[in-house]
Amino acid sequence: MITVTPGMRRLCASVLGMEAIVIGLFTPVAINTQDIEPAVAVTVGIGLAVLCVLVTGMLKRPFAYVLGSLVQVLAIAAGFLVPTMFFLGAIFTALWITAIFVARRVEGVTSR
Numbered sequence: 001m002i003t004v005t006p007g008m009r010r011l012c013a014s015v016l017g018m019e020a021i022v023i024g025l026f027t028p029v030a031i032n033t034q035d036i037e038p039a040v041a042v043t044v045g046i047g048l049a050v051l052c053v054l055v056t057g058m059l060k061r062p063f064a065y066v067l068g069s070l071v072q073v074l075a076i077a078a079g080f081l082v083p084t085m086f087f088l089g090a091i092f093t094a095l096w097i098t099a100i101f102v103a104r105r106v107e108g109v110t111s112r
Contacts, residue, residue: 002062011099020052
């Protein structure tokens with residue numbers, strides 16, 4: 001079971017907040033540079049951005065960190081539409097993992 005700490009919530013919320021902006025900007029890039037159908041680009045881009053915001057609101061609960069990890073996988077998978085997302089998704093995944101482990105270490109939480 002994940003022990004949720006205030007620092008972990010803040011750091012993970014920051015990562016998801018910035019990620020929502022980047023993924024939201026995925027939509028015009030997909031349409032204009034990759035010739036992706038607008039319906040697909042909006043569904044993926046805005047859908048993932050909204051998912052980031054929803055997960056951010058649920059970070060008080062341990063299951064939200066599993067959902068946040070799923071968001072990271074989906075962000076990387078968006079690279080199949082816009083190849084730059086492979087790189088950006090990997091960066092945000094690294095930030096997500098770092099946010100969880102650094103906050104736990106700083107706040108002295110041990111696994112049970």
